[in-house]
Amino acid sequence: MQEKGAEGIKVRWLIMEDDGAPNFAMRLFELEPKGYSPLHSHNWEHEVYVLEGNCQVSCDHEKCTASAGYVTYVPPNAKHQFVNVGESKLKFLCLVPHH
Amino acid sequence: MQEKGAEGIKVRWLIMEDDGAPNFAMRLFELEPKGYSPLHSHNWEHEVYVLEGNCQVSCDHEKCTASAGYVTYVPPNAKHQFVNVGESKLKFLCLVPHH
Numbered sequence: 523m524q525e526k527g528a529e530g531i532k533v534r535w536l537i538m539e540d541d542g543a544p545n546f547a548m549r550l551f552e553l554e555p556k557g558y559s560p561l562h563s564h565n566w567e568h569e570v571y572v573l574e575g576n577c578q579v580s581c582d583h584e585k586c587t588a589s590a591g592y593v594t595y596v597p598p599n600a601k602h603q604f605v606n607v608g609e610s611k612l613k614f615l616c617l618v619p620h621h
Numbered sequence: 622m623q624e625k626g627a628e629g630i631k632v633r634w635l636i637m638e639d640d641g642a643p644n645f646a647m648r649l650f651e652l653e654p655k656g657y658s659p660l661h662s663h664n665w666e667h668e669v670y671v672l673e674g675n676c677q678v679s680c681d682h683e684k685c686t687a688s689a690g691y692v693t694y695v696p697p698n699a700k701h702q703f704v705n706v707g708e709s710k711l712k713f714l715c716l717v718p719h720h
Binding site for chain 1: 635636640641642643644645647666668670672692694696697714716718
């Protein structure tokens, strides 16, 4: 994925509408050290589970760091960003409703 | 969770409707060695990601073994069961639409 404001990030769609999934999709994100997703918002939510590495999550006016086993919920319309603040690869699952 | 036909299994709801999630829920399943979920079906799907251990997944007439990093999609109305066929704890995420 290359979009404005994203750097060092790959997205793999693991389960999606084309597989017959009727409601939501499972994606795997991999961010290189210092990689980040765009700071943006949209009208669907994210359900995130961190698999490896250290993720700084910004969500509206909050910031927290999530490592393996941590869960983050990003509500619809929240302005959010994921940054790899560790020295190794960051991997997380990010699930979204079909939109 | 204790229901007929389940053994050695714990479910933790990580993100759910009460958290404001509008569409689907994230649950963490932990199965002891030889533990299993009930063999059953229902009209909603599962999106599964294996975190640790070895899972035998039955889905209608198919069976496969899934270890860490494997993904399984169980369609609505498929008869399915998850069995810990390893010697260590089995952990997987299982996401479902609100139902």
